[in-house]
Amino acid sequence: MRLYLGVDPSLRCPGFALVDEAGVLVASAHHATGELRGAERLASLDDALLQFILPYREWIVRCAIENYSIGSNNRPFDLGEVGGVYRLRLYRMSLDYVEVPPTTMKKFVTGSGNATKESVAIFLDRRFGIQLRQPDEADAAGLALYARGVEPEAPSKKEARGPKTPRIRRTQNI
Numbered sequence: 001m002r003l004y005l006g007v008d009p010s011l012r013c014p015g016f017a018l019v020d021e022a023g024v025l026v027a028s029a030h031h032a033t034g035e036l037r038g039a040e041r042l043a044s045l046d047d048a049l050l051q052f053i054l055p056y057r058e059w060i061v062r063c064a065i066e067n068y069s070i071g072s073n074n075r076p077f078d079l080g081e082v083g084g085v086y087r088l089r090l091y092r093m094s095l096d097y098v099e100v101p102p103t104t105m106k107k108f109v110t111g112s113g114n115a116t117k118e119s120v121a122i123f124l125d126r127r128f129g130i131q132l133r134q135p136d137e138a139d140a141a142g143l144a145l146y147a148r149g150v151e152p153e154a155p156s157k158k159e160a161r162g163p164k165t166p167r168i169r170r171t172q173n174i
Contacts, residue, residue, distance in 0.1 A: 006143030
């Protein structure tokens with residue numbers, strides 16, 4: 001069995017999802033951090049992702065993580081720390097990942113890069129038969145489906161000049 005992981009990073013309620021080779025949802029979860037702040041919140045977010053991945057680790061072949069939103073003024077340093085925690089967790093577990101801009105995932109699922117979280121959930125049901133009410137889990141499922149469709153190949157000459165699509169990050173154990 002081959003599984004694909006989607007990670008929708010967030011300060012307050014990140015979402016995680018796994019789909020199989022056929023695009024069927026295997027598992028999804030979200031993690032509310034409540035009033036946690038600083039290092040305590042970062043540790044909680046790392047633990048949540050770790051606990052989600054562990055039962056499925058041997059079957060996960062690729063991951064997609066939502067990249068930072070360009071132009072977002074919503075606490076960029078905090079969001080950078082959260083993104084760093086998740087990227088480090090994936091690296092330490094030797095999981096290859098692709099960074100996906102939010103608009104790319106939305107366009108992949110709905111056909112529009114400006115879609116709302118609610119639209120993503122509706123289109124996941126219509127196009128892929130995945131029913132999720134929690135919007136962060138829905139975004140994560142869209143990312144998992146995106147990871148399923150991305151081939152881990154070397155970038156073409158055009159991509160090397162100026163890629164418009166995300167590249168897969170390879171990890172190496174030391």
